[in-house]
Amino acid sequence: MDVDVGIVAQRDNERAQELAASLVDALEGTGASAVVDEATGGAIAATAVPVAAMAGRDLVVSIGGDGTLLFVAREVGPTPILGINLGEVGFLNAVAPADALEVVTALVTELEETGAVEGRELARLQATGVDEKWTLEPALNEVVVHGPRRGHGGGATVEITVDGQRYTESHADGVLVATPTGSTAYNLSEGGPLLHPSAETLVVTQMAATDSMPPLVVEPDTELTLTVSGTDTAYAISDGRNRQRLEPPATVSVSLADESVTLVGPQANFFDGLDKLE
Structure with a gap:
């Protein structure tokens, strides 16, 4: 050929x-x-x-x-x-x-x-709006939901649900969902665990949360939603590049993308x- x-x-x-x-x-x-x-x-x-x-x-x-x-x-x-x-x-x-x-x-x-x-x-991740219909470009590393900016005074309240059940809610700089590929990147700098490349898992990590919970490792087909509130503006970001402005309260669904x-x-x-x- x-x-x-x-x-x-x-x-x-x-x-x-x-x-x-x-x-x-x-x-x-x-x-x-x-x-x-x-x-x-x-x-x-x-x-x-x-x-x-x-x-x-x-x-x-x-x-x-x-x-x-x-x-x-x-x-x-x-x-x-x-x-x-x-x-x-x-x-x-x-x-x-x-x-x-x-x-x-x-x-x-x-x-x-x-x-x-x-x-x-x-694997890649897909972030989509639940209340408003939008979809970010697939992420090979991570999807992040955060407030208007990182650092003092810039956070938001983010609730994490896993398969419809509430995992935690806290004021934080944000929350990220990472693939095994992305576990060595932003996730690691925020205190998340390393995932071996062969692991068929995702990890959910809070970023500078006031009431923090340990990072959560889940199966890739888990239904994850991140609901952001307590701020006028927030963002969903794919691999640090593709960005969607949110008007809280807003919910973002994070799942595996169709194409790897x-x-x-x-x-x-x-x-x-x-x-x-x-």
Whole structure:
């Protein structure tokens, strides 16, 4: 089969752009079709398309840190992604730059011969309005509901219900629901537990709550709702980027998204990544 590959390099990173150029040359040498994101296309000689236009390709290569891969995942959904790590920790990016050409060309060869590559499915979260009909873009890390701002005087009262039963209610900076992937990010900084990547669970963590309860680990099909009150304005936020303004009292439902993210190629060592956390 003919293989179509998209390449996304971390913005304004010359090292990432140089690697993208090398990958384009190598892939074109194998007969595969390769395009890069528009920002990279302005820096190297390669066909460029919007990242969202790479959805549906056989493979998308993300060159950068975990933040770059999160961006790529938002744009291309279930399209298989390979992460090349230029960051510090790299929970999602397992491939070192020195190994990138070998790994990418091997995956392309496998696609040409078999039409598919094995990958690991990463769950994503969907936040939707219960009182008002809106839906945020799926979150690979976490969904957060908080008051008008973080810190002193900026919190709100948030009630958490689990399968229709009240778990807790407290004034807090906010509440977050994280996937195993996101357990090492915002959740960890708020005192939430680490979840092993293979765990089929979610974690609900309060943020600086006045009357706090321990973080709660639940099954992924659990019905979770977060009801915010006691403030004029609040927000629901997906992966720190996509935001919905709320007019309290307002209830947000958090559930698994229909489409997961597929990571292909070598997988990162979770415990090695933990050693790099500050």
